Amino acid sequence: MDPDVGLQVAARAARDFLEALGVTCDEPGTYNSPLRMAQAYREMLTPRAFEMTTFPNDEAYDELVVVRSIPVQSVCEHHLLPFTGTAHVGYLPGDRILGLSKFARVVEMFARRPQVQERLTRQITAWLDEQLRPGGVGVVIEAEHTCMTLRGVRAGETVTRTTALSGALRENPATRAEFLAAATA
Template identity: 55%
Template sequence: MTPNVAEHPIARLVPRETPGFDRDRAEAAVEDLLQALGHDTDDAHLGDTPRRVVSALREMLTPEEFSFTTFPNEAEYDEVVIVRGIRFTSLCSHHLLPFHGVADVGYVPGDRLVGLSKLARVVDWHARAPQVQERLTVQIAEELEERLAARGVGVVLRAEHICMSMRGARVSGTTTVTSAFRGELATDAAFRAHFRAAGMSDQEEPWRTS
């Protein structure tokens, strides 16, 4: 009998431990940085900035615990399951500036199906860390491959990087696309083509606002 993965010890994704977190030190560091950049932290608009910055970074870099709930594949469904347009935001590990976009995540089921919202939660869990998009893509794919024992896994991320659009090259509106395929989605051209077609059919960029 296939074990109930929802009750398996590895079926919970818990927050990464940060035993070294020191709020007072972090706030002092932000204040020192602002002063070193030539800004007056006694200014009314900057007085509480160190606390706000630390709180914001803490929120963006702390994933929420959740259960990776799965169900028996009683109907023996054997086609690709895809959740498109999962919005995410992460912080570039090189500049600590945001990159944001959408993820298309899918799998070819084996004995188990996963609750669809959990695919979005896996994306969010790994995005809440200093990241590079390539590593984030692989981490999501590997997480699903390990926990779901699927026949195949596919992940495509499309994101705009603020560190590229607001500084450096200053090229706004560009999109970086990364992908990771495992199992039958890596070896079966028809499965992979279906995944890419489903993910790429909508040309809108839903993370943008007018």
């Protein structure tokens, strides 16, 4: 479907949805709300395209590389409400090293879809493991879920932490501890 046509269909559906819940969409402040709502969800559910950039590991670097505080913005697949936080990603380089900006792109690629945090953490780990064939990968995600803070239990400022590890980061206790200390410092 043409993206512009899809956006208009989504805006009509958003209007129907809002009006079914008693929200008037004919006021000056809400007239364009259905379109803005459709645009917002399209943005939240669409990752930017990127090309994986790796480089030969000419220096034979074999120590831990950790990129901390990568923004995470996703949508809970159960309530379609946002969850936001940070990802900390690390790896032990093999034959190739990853361009540093690509860590944020990989996080976004998996986050921009209806998702659960546990799966998101594993998907990032598995994808980096498959693409780079490193000595190990570690991902820690810390996020606040609005489906928990704004509705239901309304437990404000709660943070959920998930971890996924592979290779030496999972199997070697010292390497695991080094990654977790670096990622959550």
